Amino acid sequence: MHHTTEHDILKESIHKLRETGVRITPQRQAVLNYMIKSDDHPTADDIYKALVDEFPNISVATIYNNLRLFKDTGLVNELPYGDASSRFDFITSAHYHVICTECGKITDFNYPALNEVETLAKHVTNFDITHHRMEVYGLCPECAENTSKS
Amino acid sequence: MHHTTEHDILKESIHKLRETGVRITPQRQAVLNYMIKSDDHPTADDIYKALVDEFPNISVATIYNNLRLFKDTGLVNELPYGDASSRFDFITSAHYHVICTECGKITDFNYPALNEVETLAKHVTNFDITHHRMEVYGLCPECAENTSKS
DNA sequence: ATAATTGCAAACGATTTGCACTGCG
DNA sequence: CGCAGTGCAAATCGTTTGCAATTAT
Numbered sequence: 001m002h003h004t005t006e007h008d009i010l011k012e013s014i015h016k017l018r019e020t021g022v023r024i025t026p027q028r029q030a031v032l033n034y035m036i037k038s039d040d041h042p043t044a045d046d047i048y049k050a051l052v053d054e055f056p057n058i059s060v061a062t063i064y065n066n067l068r069l070f071k072d073t074g075l076v077n078e079l080p081y082g083d084a085s086s087r088f089d090f091i092t093s094a095h096y097h098v099i100c101t102e103c104g105k106i107t108d109f110n111y112p113a114l115n116e117v118e119t120l121a122k123h124v125t126n127f128d129i130t131h132h133r134m135e136v137y138g139l140c141p142e143c144a145e146n147t148s149k150s
Numbered sequence: 151m152h153h154t155t156e157h158d159i160l161k162e163s164i165h166k167l168r169e170t171g172v173r174i175t176p177q178r179q180a181v182l183n184y185m186i187k188s189d190d191h192p193t194a195d196d197i198y199k200a201l202v203d204e205f206p207n208i209s210v211a212t213i214y215n216n217l218r219l220f221k222d223t224g225l226v227n228e229l230p231y232g233d234a235s236s237r238f239d240f241i242t243s244a245h246y247h248v249i250c251t252e253c254g255k256i257t258d259f260n261y262p263a264l265n266e267v268e269t270l271a272k273h274v275t276n277f278d279i280t281h282h283r284m285e286v287y288g289l290c291p292e293c294a295e296n297t298s299k300s
Numbered sequence: 301a302t303a304a305t306t307g308c309a310a311a312c313g314a315t316t317t318g319c320a321c322t323g324c325g
Numbered sequence: 326c327g328c329a330g331t332g333c334a335a336a337t338c339g340t341t342t343g344c345a346a347t348t349a350t
Contacts, residue, residue, distance in 0.1 A: 023324050023329060044315080059332045064315060066330095080231060085314060096267075098275045107275050111267060114284070117246075121286040125248045125257050129288035134264070136271040138279035173304060173349050194340080209307045214340060216305095235339060 009036050013075055020073060027051075027058055031066045035076055035090040041097075041106045043085035079106075098136045102143035109136065159186050159242075163225055170223060177201075177208055181216045185226055185240040191247075191256045193235035229256075248286045252293035259286065 010033055014024055022028075030051050034042070042050070044063045051058055067088055070076035077089040079097065087106060098107045114132060122129045139147060160183055164174055172178075180201050184192070192200075194213045201208055217238055220226035227239040229247065237256060248257045264282060272279045289297060 021329095025324070025330060027331075057332065059334095060314090061316075061333080062331060098271050098277050098279075100277065101280065107277070109271055109274060111270065114264075117261060117284070118286055120261065121248050121259055122288075125259060126291045127248050127250065127257070127286070127288040128291075128294040129248075129286055130251065131288075132284065132286040134267070134282065134284040136268055136277070136279055136282040138272075138277040138281075141276045141278075144278040171304095175305065175349070177306075207307065209309095210339090211308080211341075212306060 006036055016075065017069075017073060022069065022073075027055055027062050028066050028069075030054060031063060032070065032075070035070070035088065038090065041079065041087040041089050043087055045085060047088075096134050096136070098138070100140035100143055101137050102139055102147070105140050105143075107140070156186055166225065167219075167223060172219065172223075177205055177212050178216050178219075180204060181213060182220065182225070185220070185238065188240065191229065191237040191239050193237055195235060197238075246284050246286070248288065250290035250293055251287050252289055252297070255290050257290070 010029075013032055013036070014029065017024065017028075017032075031047060034047055034050055044060060044067060047067075048058065048060050048063050051063075067076060067078070070088075071078055075091060077091055079087045079089060081087065081104075084104070094113055096109045096111050098109045099105070114134060118129045118132055121127065121132075160179075163182055163186070164179070167174065167178075167182075181197060184197055184200055194210060194217060197217075198208065198210050198213050201213075217226060217228070220238075221228055225241060227241055229237045229239060231237065234254070244263055246259045246261050248259045249255070264284060268279045268282055271277065271282075
């Protein structure tokens with residue numbers, strides 16, 4: 001029995017990156033490591049703020065560059081939200097998200113993948129379907145509480 | 151037997167707006183009318199371009215103001231897409247969307263509402279669920295054709 | 301009459317880009 | 326060493342805002 005640790009995931013991810021001919025810089029590794037350890041779904045700015053102590057000169061451009069790279073490599077998912085900042089999610093297993101419309105909090109939500117939706121969409125529209133996105137919106141318990149009080 | 155025409159929908163929508171104490175300006179009515187007649191899912195800029203002939207001085211701010219108003223009144227849905235422009239959809243009946251990742255084309259897609267997802271999400275997360283969003287992505291037939299050729 | 305709406309331009313915020321410099325391999 | 330990656334500032338783009346002028350009611 002082998003237990004996969006965060007450290008293993010980091011090593012494996014770095015390996016995957018090297019395979020595509022990408023250099024492992026300290027900044028890149030720090031962003032990657034932050035994504036792996038992060039439980040929530042950070043924005044680019046969240047990551048910037050978290051790393052600026054260790055890398056006083058790091059720039060947001062570097063954060064964005066690396067997030068795009070990780071996305072292209074399939075390590076990270078981007079969750080875009082209209083006018084607001086995108087949130088980023090290190091890909092462990094497939095899951096959906098429940099999002100608070102008041103405070104923006106994102107909670108993971110396990111639900112069987114809606115494969116039949118993709119199949120039907122393919123038949124009906126003749127699109128070459130690649131993926132889908134599903135999100136549930138509402139008020140998180142805290143915001144619901146605050147709203148009912150006021 | 152009564153057949154609902156676009157003109158009826160317009161009249162009904164205007165009535166709904168008046169009820170909330172909103173003034174019916176020519177620009178407002180033009181945006182509304184465009185939304186009702188539009189088969190695709192226009193961006194604010196699409197609407198601007200479509201109306202600038204009739205209203206040479208109309209500004210994007212007015213388009214956005216009215217779209218926000220229609221959204222608040224429940225006449226129109228906004229479909230935000232990350233860094234790109236939001237698209238707007240006059241609400242007739244509930245449906246999902248299939249979106250081309252290459253050209254951005256949006257096709258309506260009828261599928262029974264995923265109510266059980268909302269119910270489960272409510273139980274699992276204790277959120278006060280209000281709605282959900284589901285979209286299927288892929289290549290539209292035209293883009294798939296072009297991709298395979300190159 | 302008067303408060304809501306318009307149009308304009310400036311502001312904003314997230315993200316991208318150009319480019320000289322740095323440092324990983 | 327050479328070229329990919331960084332950091333900086335400026336640019337971009339969708340959207341919002343402040344405000345004076347207009348207009349629906």
